[in-house]
Amino acid sequence: MRARFMLMLALSALFCASGAAAQSTPPAPADSACPIFPVSTADSSLRWSSLRTNHSLLCRAVRSDDGNEVFALTLTNKVGFKLEGKMRKERGEIQGQKVWWHSGEIAGRPAEVVRETLLRLDSDRVVHIYIRSDDAGEVARYQQVVQGLQFAAPDIAKR
Numbered sequence: 001m002r003a004r005f006m007l008m009l010a011l012s013a014l015f016c017a018s019g020a021a022a023q024s025t026p027p028a029p030a031d032s033a034c035p036i037f038p039v040s041t042a043d044s045s046l047r048w049s050s051l052r053t054n055h056s057l058l059c060r061a062v063r064s065d066d067g068n069e070v071f072a073l074t075l076t077n078k079v080g081f082k083l084e085g086k087m088r089k090e091r092g093e094i095q096g097q098k099v100w101w102h103s104g105e106i107a108g109r110p111a112e113v114v115r116e117t118l119l120r121l122d123s124d125r126v127v128h129i130y131i132r133s134d135d136a137g138e139v140a141r142y143q144q145v146v147q148g149l150q151f152a153a154p155d156i157a158k159r
Contacts, residue, residue, distance in 0.1 A: 034059035035073070038148025046070065046145070061145075071131040071142050075151075077124045083116065092147050094119050094129075101143060106132065113139045121151050 034048040034057070045064040050057060056076035060069050087102040097119060104114035113136045119127040129146055133139050 033057055035149040035151045037061075038145060038150075040145075040148065061142075070133070070138075071129065071146060073127050073129040073146075075121075075125060075127050077126070079118060079126045079128055083118060089115065090143070092117065092143060094147050094149065095121075095151060104130075104132075115139055115143060119151075125151075127151065 033052070034050050037044070037046060046061050047064050049060045049062050052058075055078075056074055058072065058074050060072045062069050083100070083102040087104070088100045089103045090101040092099045092101055094117075099117045099119055101115045101117050104116055106112050106114060111134055112132050113134070114130070114132045116128065116130045119129065121127060131139050131142050131146065133142075
């Protein structure tokens with residue numbers, strides 16, 4: 001579990017290192033490799049910031065006004081970890097699939113509320129979704145946004 005959080009922190013650090021240019025990009029178009037935001041958030045201030053590697057795609061949903069990440073997801077063909085059943089908190093549904101939201105923790109940040117889930121899109125595409133905030137209400141709000149995402153692009157994480 002610690003390795004997973006280190007990976008997420010390393011990927012986030014990589015985004016931060018890319019500087020303001022990554023934060024000043026316009027919202028991703030609907031045909032982007034990142035999922036499509038639900039209609040209810042289409043006119044919101046969220047936009048995608050993404051990074052593609054050989055076998056995965058990291059999509060960060062950030063607020064346009066301050067550049068802060070509100071949630072992130074990694075689309076890949078293989079996830080190297082499992083979420084622990086004892087950490088299950090809430091049920092949800094994404095694209096018609098039932099999911100469990102699991103709690104997590106970040107070392108040195110005990111007040112932060114963390115939720116994550118795994119979603120299998122098809123036989124060779126898996127999504128790890130990660131939400132964190134100091135405000136439990138905000139986490140719940142973004143769980144609803146995530147549950148409305150549409151993973152329609154057939155090339156997601158297939159390069």
